[in-house]
Amino acid sequence: MEGSVWHGKARSTSSLHNWTRLVLFRPTAQVLYRDEQLGNREFTQQAAFGSLPKLKDQFVVRFEKWEDGEVRRIVLETAKMLGADIWATSNSGKSKFIDVKCDKLVVKKIVEEVGKRCKDARYSARLLIGDLPQAIFETLGESQADFDPKEEENMQATMKNAEKDGRELFRTQKDIFFKQFRHLDTIYSWFDMLTETYPDLLTVEWIGQTYEGRDIRALRISGHKSDNESIRTVVITGGIHAREWISISTVCYIVSSLLADYDAGNKKVRHYLEELDFLFLPVMNPDGYAYTWSTEWLWRKNRQQTYHPRCFGIDIDHSFNFHFERGLDSPCSEDYSGQDAFESLESYAWDNYLNSTRHSHPIYAYIDLHSYAEEVLYPYAYSCTEMPRDEENLLELAYGLSQAIRLRSGVNYEVMSACEDRGADLLPEMGAGSALDYMYHNKAYSAFVLKLRDSGSRGFLLPSKFIVPVGREVYSAVKYFADFLTEPPA
């Protein structure tokens, strides 16, 4: 298919746009949240719906099926040069594609550029999401339409009074908690409920504070007896990119499942908790996450002021100090890395925290959850020529993680190096300063990124009905991982 753009079918061609009606005629579709840190500030979901008209002429196009790798380079370079939002890139095995959120003009320019620099190139460019506001409405709008703000408030209140009801409450609330995506406050109230329910197992760790003054909080699960010896810690993080909601719910789901299995007397899980500590940081980017709820669903970075008065946000996942590259792009761009390593307060706080706990809780293994593409990625992200120090081991583990997921749910997560996923073999800055490389280089013996569902048809707009299925499949992978760490194969 020679540069043919419009053979894909738009998701919705109906003349009555539901999202338009929603924005124009449902000004009372408000969901109110209290944010304790910010003094009962009210967040309205209406504000987030209000950002939809801005996306009216935007859609997501998938470039794929190229025979000449030069096409990939031209698409990436041109998309970046035009400041388009690259949703996903992949370049391994069956999955070779680049998804770009853009308008028609950008697609036209990319196609022209490919035509100019790579005559007779064969590739396909198809519409993945043809009407972005409609897709947002259908997915998040749909799931949030069922969203009951009263229920969210009740849940927070119930969790605050958890002392009496203890584990019974945890069990009964579990299903309800994972029915919908949760606001940051609710997640933190849930943390408090869990620590009250499991004082012998759980502690809330304060990692630091964000630009807008929110706490960055992690949960440590520690079931071993001795306080003296240092114990290997497995770190699982999510939500470094604000719009990747499924990564946040999945970290919480793993916490919940470990505790439930521990309670049920599951021998394996009890063994994991004797041998390993688990440190969970579900929301690495609290400001960005709150912003996706209040204002802009598709926000990715944190909310820090940059040197440009009108540009906010540093991509935390480019902000770490291992092979950091100064952001030469506009600070308005989606993957702006900042002027210096650790300029983002979140990466800075995380580094401080890990340094201060490195003797008592040395990091042993790391999994960072993202969406979307269904992939297991291993280091490095910054370079495809620099081999990780124990590639064989990493690959065995990566395929094991993928297999554990496939056995649980049948979904096939492709294994590849993070640099291939990011396109760093072509544009090295795309893989610079990542959390994965930083953790692998400085702290963890093995480190992976899991890019969760789906494979593109919903992209970042995964509805809440996927929370439990994705949680289950990733919990299986985590159990496989813990098995490997506690009883490595001979």
Ligand SMILES: [Zn+2]
């Ligand atoms: Zn991400």
